[in-house]
Amino acid sequence: MACSITIRDVRKTYGQFVALDSVALDIAPGEFLTLLGPSGSGKTTLLMILAGFIRPEAGSITVDSDEILRKPPHLRNIGMVFQNYALFPHMSVGENVGYPLKLRKVGAAERYERAREALKLVQLDHLMDRRINQLSGGQRQRVALARAIVFEPQILLMDEPLSALDKKLREQMQIELKHLHDRLGMTTVYVTHDQREALTMSDRVAVMNHGHILQVAPPREIYERPCDRFVADFVGESNFLPVEMRGDAATFGGAPLQLAEGQSAGSGNKALLVRPEKLDILGATPAPEHNPIDGTVEELVYQGETMLIYVTLTSGETIALRRGTRQQALSEMPRVGEPIRLGLHRDDTVLIDEAAHA
Amino acid sequence: MHDMTAPQGGHALNRKELAADERREKRQILGLSLPAAAIILVLLVIPVGWLFALSFVSNGEIGLANYTRMIEYSAYLSIFSTTILISLFVTLLCIVLGYPVAYLLGQMPPRLATIGLAFVIIPFWTSILVRTYAWLVILQRQGIVNDALIGIGLIDEPLRLAHNLTGTVIGMTHVMLPFLVLPLYATVRNIDGDLMRAANNMGASPARAFRDVFLPLSMPGLIAGSLLVFILCLGFYVTPQILGGGRVIMVSMKIQQNVQTYFDWGAGSALGVVLLLIVFAIFYLVHRLAGLDRIFAR
Numbered sequence: 001m002a003c004s005i006t007i008r009d010v011r012k013t014y015g016q017f018v019a020l021d022s023v024a025l026d027i028a029p030g031e032f033l034t035l036l037g038p039s040g041s042g043k044t045t046l047l048m049i050l051a052g053f054i055r056p057e058a059g060s061i062t063v064d065s066d067e068i069l070r071k072p073p074h075l076r077n078i079g080m081v082f083q084n085y086a087l088f089p090h091m092s093v094g095e096n097v098g099y100p101l102k103l104r105k106v107g108a109a110e111r112y113e114r115a116r117e118a119l120k121l122v123q124l125d126h127l128m129d130r131r132i133n134q135l136s137g138g139q140r141q142r143v144a145l146a147r148a149i150v151f152e153p154q155i156l157l158m159d160e161p162l163s164a165l166d167k168k169l170r171e172q173m174q175i176e177l178k179h180l181h182d183r184l185g186m187t188t189v190y191v192t193h194d195q196r197e198a199l200t201m202s203d204r205v206a207v208m209n210h211g212h213i214l215q216v217a218p219p220r221e222i223y224e225r226p227c228d229r230f231v232a233d234f235v236g237e238s239n240f241l242p243v244e245m246r247g248d249a250a251t252f253g254g255a256p257l258q259l260a261e262g263q264s265a266g267s268g269n270k271a272l273l274v275r276p277e278k279l280d281i282l283g284a285t286p287a288p289e290h291n292p293i294d295g296t297v298e299e300l301v302y303q304g305e306t307m308l309i310y311v312t313l314t315s316g317e318t319i320a321l322r323r324g325t326r327q328q329a330l331s332e333m334p335r336v337g338e339p340i341r342l343g344l345h346r347d348d349t350v351l352i353d354e355a356a357h358a
Numbered sequence: 359m360h361d362m363t364a365p366q367g368g369h370a371l372n373r374k375e376l377a378a379d380e381r382r383e384k385r386q387i388l389g390l391s392l393p394a395a396a397i398i399l400v401l402l403v404i405p406v407g408w409l410f411a412l413s414f415v416s417n418g419e420i421g422l423a424n425y426t427r428m429i430e431y432s433a434y435l436s437i438f439s440t441t442i443l444i445s446l447f448v449t450l451l452c453i454v455l456g457y458p459v460a461y462l463l464g465q466m467p468p469r470l471a472t473i474g475l476a477f478v479i480i481p482f483w484t485s486i487l488v489r490t491y492a493w494l495v496i497l498q499r500q501g502i503v504n505d506a507l508i509g510i511g512l513i514d515e516p517l518r519l520a521h522n523l524t525g526t527v528i529g530m531t532h533v534m535l536p537f538l539v540l541p542l543y544a545t546v547r548n549i550d551g552d553l554m555r556a557a558n559n560m561g562a563s564p565a566r567a568f569r570d571v572f573l574p575l576s577m578p579g580l581i582a583g584s585l586l587v588f589i590l591c592l593g594f595y596v597t598p599q600i601l602g603g604g605r606v607i608m609v610s611m612k613i614q615q616n617v618q619t620y621f622d623w624g625a626g627s628a629l630g631v632v633l634l635l636i637v638f639a640i641f642y643l644v645h646r647l648a649g650l651d652r653i654f655a656r
């Protein structure tokens with residue numbers, strides 16, 4: 001039932017400004033794909049082009065090999081959840097959810113039944129007669145979702161649907177949305193600027209910046225093997241350390257680095273990507289599988305579930321690492337001003353291109 | 359400032375103290391609104407009350423003569439029905455002409471819309487009298503319109519556009535249009551464009567989305583504007599007087615005649631009171647049908 005989407009060379013400019021620059025993307029049937037990028041990177045523009053509200057200058061978008069760019073929005077049969085939900089204030093919850101069915105000439109009785117079914121999926125079937133302005137933000141979000149799926153579109157688009165919710169509710173809704181997607185199986189394109197949300201929900205993440213798609217990959221690959229510095233920096237916390245190329249080997253602070261499998265020093269300007277949680281504190285015992293990094297403890301910041309430790313390296317950079325806050329770990333915490341030897345396991349030693357790919 | 363000693367003393371403020379604060383605030387608000395209330399009383403309530411009282415005086419006697427006359431003579435009935443029909447028709451014309459204008463302005467980017475809105479408002483800066491005479495110049499037998507139509511050979515005889523109902527309706531519509539466009543525009547501007555897009559997205563054609571979403575959401579502005587136009591029309595004097603050429607008699611002219619020609623304040627007042635009652639009745643009707651609080655609260 002789900003469709004594949006093929007996006008080719010889609011380009012959109014506003015005057016001189018290039019909002020999308022020959023974007024290409026293949027989305028598999030039933031896939032949950034997230035467009036992730038900072039504000040202004042063109043995510044909404046791409047979504048609006050898919051929905052038919054923005055006409056690109058050039059390009060092609062096919063759904064199951066049907067070109068859709070020339071179809072008006074109301075004939076595309078694509079469900080969409082708007083960022084501000086766009087619920088009709090003059091209709092009740094039930095009428096809102098029933099509206100797409102009304103447009104499809106479904107009779108009143110069946111409409112009611114199916115609207116109730118859709119609302120049941122989001123646990124709001126008891127609020128069918130409510131007015132929209134009587135709902136909380138989270139409830140509105142769910143109604144918008146129910147309305148977008150009630151007519152069983154094969155494609156569902158969502159533009160930062162959770163951004164207006166508080167953190168707890170947002171995290172709960174992320175899981176619920178994911179489950180709903182697993183259950184209904186429609187091809188989903190989801191937009192967010194929240195990297196954690198993207199990693200939590202997606203089959204694959206497409207990282208965007210300045211109208212380009214920089215990398216499309218499953219969450220784990222995006223985080224563990226970012227394609228360039230921008231992706232590494234935008235997704236998760238990162239320290240970047242300069243490496244020097246000596247022949248075939250990459251070196252840091254004069255010592256050659258052991259690299260993770262599949263990583264090669266190669267050519268070009270590279271940096272060592274160090275995630276704060278991947279660093280170990282090495283004791284006196286030798287650790288042959290770790291690349292050692294020496295420095296001095298600069299500052300400790302207690303943040304509840306983790307302790308953030310800033311270390312100034314002998315080479316001059318300051319990097320951050322995280323430790324859990326179990327009592328035993330806390331009692332072994334280094335002190336400010338002490339010298340410290342950090343270790344980066346060779347499997348976690350990843351080099352990235354300094355220059356942007358796009 | 360609030361009394362600082364109580365919290366310092368360590369005891370929680372009790373209900374009595376907080377209630378006293380609240381009463382004091384209410385008194386202050388009341389005090390501030392007193393001048394406005396006084397102005398309304400002096401400028402509105404007293405004169406209207408005075409007119410109301412006068413309407414029961416006829417030839418130095420107190421009674422209902424001014425009102426019974428309105429029932430006995432059918433001329434009055436026709437004046438009232440003419441007034442109401444013209445007002446309805448002008449309101450209708452204003453809706454037909456003004457809705458597209460407000461709609462277009464609402465779709466424009468804000469800066470362009472401001473310029474467009476200026477064109478709607480500019481006529482407000484010219485006196486109604488000037489605008490009405492301008493229409494007379496345009497519509498009369500040897501006016502611009504007739505000259506042009508004869509010039510291109512569309513007609514042989516000049517059309518009778520002024521000094522009759524046609525001229526009255528054209529002139530009134532022109533004067534009233536901004537009163538419809540402005541409230542409607544204010545409402546339309548605030549309709550979130552995503553609502554229409556959402557309707558499109560769910561499968562509604564642009565026309566269907568307009569009918570199901572835009573039109574209902576613009577209703578408060580449309581009703582407010584129409585009500586304003588209709589009520590202003592009911593009491594309109596200058597334009598029908600000049601452009602009607604004596605062939606169109608509206609209530610306002612009858613009042614003028616009573617007061618200025620016959621010095622019969624009682625008769626004039628009674629007409630005014632009935633007009634006011636009609637306005638109240640219409641407000642009540644609209645309120646029952648659409649909820650005035652909903653319309654004017656936005």
Ligand SMILES: Nc1ncnc2c1ncn2[C@@H]1O[C@H](COP(=O)(O)OP(=O)(O)O)[C@@H](O)[C@H]1O
Pocket residue numbers: 014017019037038039040041042043044045046
């Ligand atoms: N109508 C428009 N006119 C001019 N620039 C626009 C318009 N719409 C969007 N843009 C620009 O295009 C860029 C991409 O916008 P958008 O797709 O909304 O970004 P995102 O959703 O990733 O935050 C932004 O820099 C924005 O300023």
Ligand SMILES: [Mg+2]
Pocket residue numbers: 043044045
């Ligand atoms: Mg956006």
